[in-house]
Amino acid sequence: MNFDDTPQEAEFRATARAWIAANAPKQYEEELRKSSLGRTVLKNANILDVAKAWQKKKADAGWACLHWPKEYGGRGSSPIERVIWQQEEGPFGQLSRMFIIGHGMCGPTMMAFAREEHKRTYLPPLASGEKVWCQLFSEPAGGSDVAGLRTRAEKDGDDWIVNGQKIWTSGAHYSDYGILLTRTDPTVPKHKGLTMFFLDMKSPGVEVRPIKQASGASDFNEVYFTNVRIPDHQRLGEVGDGWNVSLTTLMNERSAIGAAVSTGFPELFEYCSSLMLDDGPAIEDRAVRSKLANWAVKASGLKYTSMRAISALSKGERPGPENSIGKLVAGSMIQDVATYALDLQGANGVISGEDAELAGRFQAMLLRAPGTRVEGGTDEIMRNIIAERVLGLPGDIRVDKDVPFNKIPTKGRN
Amino acid sequence: MNFDFSDDQKQLRDQARKFLAEKCSPKAVRVVLDGKAPYDRELWKGLAEMGFLGVAIPEEFGGAGAGHLELCVIAEEMGRANAPVPFSSTVYLAAEALLIAGSEAQKKKWLPAIASGEAIGTLALFEGKGNPSPKNVKLTAANGALNGVKKPVPDGAIADFAVVAARTGSSGRDSDISLFLVDLKAGGVEVKSLTNLDPTRGQAEITFKDAKAEPLGSAGEGWSILTEVLDRAAVLCAFEQVGGADRALEMGRDYALDRIAFGRQIGSFQAVKHMLADMYVSATLARSNSYYGAWALSTNAAELSEAAAAARISATQAFQHCAKNNIQVHGGMGFTWEFDCHMYYRRANAMALGLGSLSYWEDQLIDRMRKKNAA
Numbered sequence: 001m002n003f004d005d006t007p008q009e010a011e012f013r014a015t016a017r018a019w020i021a022a023n024a025p026k027q028y029e030e031e032l033r034k035s036s037l038g039r040t041v042l043k044n045a046n047i048l049d050v051a052k053a054w055q056k057k058k059a060d061a062g063w064a065c066l067h068w069p070k071e072y073g074g075r076g077s078s079p080i081e082r083v084i085w086q087q088e089e090g091p092f093g094q095l096s097r098m099f100i101i102g103h104g105m106c107g108p109t110m111m112a113f114a115r116e117e118h119k120r121t122y123l124p125p126l127a128s129g130e131k132v133w134c135q136l137f138s139e140p141a142g143g144s145d146v147a148g149l150r151t152r153a154e155k156d157g158d159d160w161i162v163n164g165q166k167i168w169t170s171g172a173h174y175s176d177y178g179i180l181l182t183r184t185d186p187t188v189p190k191h192k193g194l195t196m197f198f199l200d201m202k203s204p205g206v207e208v209r210p211i212k213q214a215s216g217a218s219d220f221n222e223v224y225f226t227n228v229r230i231p232d233h234q235r236l237g238e239v240g241d242g243w244n245v246s247l248t249t250l251m252n253e254r255s256a257i258g259a260a261v262s263t264g265f266p267e268l269f270e271y272c273s274s275l276m277l278d279d280g281p282a283i284e285d286r287a288v289r290s291k292l293a294n295w296a297v298k299a300s301g302l303k304y305t306s307m308r309a310i311s312a313l314s315k316g317e318r319p320g321p322e323n324s325i326g327k328l329v330a331g332s333m334i335q336d337v338a339t340y341a342l343d344l345q346g347a348n349g350v351i352s353g354e355d356a357e358l359a360g361r362f363q364a365m366l367l368r369a370p371g372t373r374v375e376g377g378t379d380e381i382m383r384n385i386i387a388e389r390v391l392g393l394p395g396d397i398r399v400d401k402d403v404p405f406n407k408i409p410t411k412g413r414n
Numbered sequence: 415m416n417f418d419f420s421d422d423q424k425q426l427r428d429q430a431r432k433f434l435a436e437k438c439s440p441k442a443v444r445v446v447l448d449g450k451a452p453y454d455r456e457l458w459k460g461l462a463e464m465g466f467l468g469v470a471i472p473e474e475f476g477g478a479g480a481g482h483l484e485l486c487v488i489a490e491e492m493g494r495a496n497a498p499v500p501f502s503s504t505v506y507l508a509a510e511a512l513l514i515a516g517s518e519a520q521k522k523k524w525l526p527a528i529a530s531g532e533a534i535g536t537l538a539l540f541e542g543k544g545n546p547s548p549k550n551v552k553l554t555a556a557n558g559a560l561n562g563v564k565k566p567v568p569d570g571a572i573a574d575f576a577v578v579a580a581r582t583g584s585s586g587r588d589s590d591i592s593l594f595l596v597d598l599k600a601g602g603v604e605v606k607s608l609t610n611l612d613p614t615r616g617q618a619e620i621t622f623k624d625a626k627a628e629p630l631g632s633a634g635e636g637w638s639i640l641t642e643v644l645d646r647a648a649v650l651c652a653f654e655q656v657g658g659a660d661r662a663l664e665m666g667r668d669y670a671l672d673r674i675a676f677g678r679q680i681g682s683f684q685a686v687k688h689m690l691a692d693m694y695v696s697a698t699l700a701r702s703n704s705y706y707g708a709w710a711l712s713t714n715a716a717e718l719s720e721a722a723a724a725a726r727i728s729a730t731q732a733f734q735h736c737a738k739n740n741i742q743v744h745g746g747m748g749f750t751w752e753f754d755c756h757m758y759y760r761r762a763n764a765m766a767l768g769l770g771s772l773s774y775w776e777d778q779l780i781d782r783m784r785k786k787n788a789a
Contacts, residue, residue: 001709001712002415002416002709002713003415003417004415004416273784283780283784286773289776290773290776292780293775293777293779293780294776296780297699297727297731300703300706300728301702301703301728302702303702304705305698307415307417307702308417308418310417311415311417311418314416315416315418322702325694325695329695329699382691383691383692384684386694387681387687387690388687390694391667391687392667392671393667393679393687394679394681396684397678
């Protein structure tokens, strides 16, 4: 048992480290390091411009989308090399945030289902960050139950005409392309009537509206489709096979290993280490210590769970199911951590923004936290996944399984 | 990076699992649970023959000379099987204390006897209520004789010898404490069995009246030796707890698959599924923290003190969580003597206290993290 690189891994790490040291935009390092709470903001620069420039630079030198084949703009690296790169990229990895969906989900789906000519056209500029992609799955009527989506695609000659609405689309407002899951047959049971496409987000009839979140910020969008025309050659997979295609996308979403999840613990520990309470330093208070210790072992448990998965990659094995706990644990933990940090501030904890303790760091965390327990699979869906795929428990009884989609009730009560 | 056990170590785990499945069935555990024997003598002998008792003891002292990683995988299986033998007191506490601080003669006398299963050892630290602390040690040592009362002493009623923490000074510092080795079969020692939460591992009160004792380690070094013994034992116990937690989770999962209510498997209800998923989460966090503890223990790393505390807390929580919810999944049957659920519930809650309670280890963890951050 050890944490050491193999000689090949060490060599790869040294090469990556040297290249990053010589090329990374160091002027932003400090700001990026501090942006651990899900939002990356640069004071004197447009984050999108900085992110695109860094991505392009990486692509030109062969450091973009490491795990992709070379002909599509990647490096053809092994999974462990990808992890090592992430470790070495460190805070600059924050700049990859806007590309996560495209690189992690859209790209792999295109690779599996698009025509060869499309792969060669669309994947390299996706890898280099010149084009940004988004994923158009969730709808007002289809969140956790994404197969309940209602956006219609109807065949019209060699094209499809799309009408409907998507929601919770990250980055739609700066995306050039998207992958889109639609309903092409409402007369068959819901999983069987779906079809996947990719489309140009500048197509006529596509309208993007930002959602104002409970936190006040806008990270997501609604996307409306009014008679949007998509050529049939942009279909991904067979007609009616969209559900299976989307599973490829979602599997990729959940297989991101080695990506650090924010728990809020390092921030809370640092805060408590210097905080003075009415009767002494917070870190010497029995109750505070007990809370910290309980969160400390969750944070370390996640860290070493991830190390176990990385070790499996290093040996060329498939990691076990352990990594599926990450988002579930971190999501509610960051919410609890933020709540507790404000509790320690007493009545003054109610003040947010620049006038608050630590410029409102924990207040912002509190307001953002509910989203972390919903996005990318709610806590409840994550527990179902663990129960069914890891523990082998039965799936839910699905009352709509064999019912034609257009016969499924649409209202809870009248 | 290879943050995992080696193939050989995994093979040893499989071997231990197979051996225990055969020799330590729930039926065998129940002989001790029901008070018909103080521990499973046959199993103890078998563990010695398999080389498990001395797996981390050097060959020159009669052991297998493997290491702590090998001991960790065996510990996990001992926990999974809920083995009713004095493994933790003899192997994690007594043997480790000897390995850290014993003289050549002391090691020669006791370690081969431990490895062969002839000697059961224990650590006599506690004196009634309270967590590990020099100020809670009142038993005195003077002129090679001990006077005072220790309780609870794990496996005290069946132990042949004990490592005893004694007060040899009154300065109020850690250096007031020294360790001694006592032959419990000699004069001046009175042993009384105590009923306890987990009858499959006994607890005793031991009264020392001018009991003859020889120093273990240097005078005044007792507390620092004890701290290291407790850290090592915390990691090894964590593996037992991880094994127990996994077994409790499996039992709950299996019952949820077998039991029908309201016309369907109860494991198809989300309330039950989510409870089991949460058990998996805590068991996984505990396993990962324990692996880190194992790494620190096996490499003698400076990180051991922090890693041990984290493993201890995480594994204690996981075992308690899985054991209690396993009963909940079983419903009323889980609360019968006949079902095995309560054996794990008892073991989980007894183990949560044995090396000092959670609040003690929480305190230790924060102190150690602060020290690291200051350095």
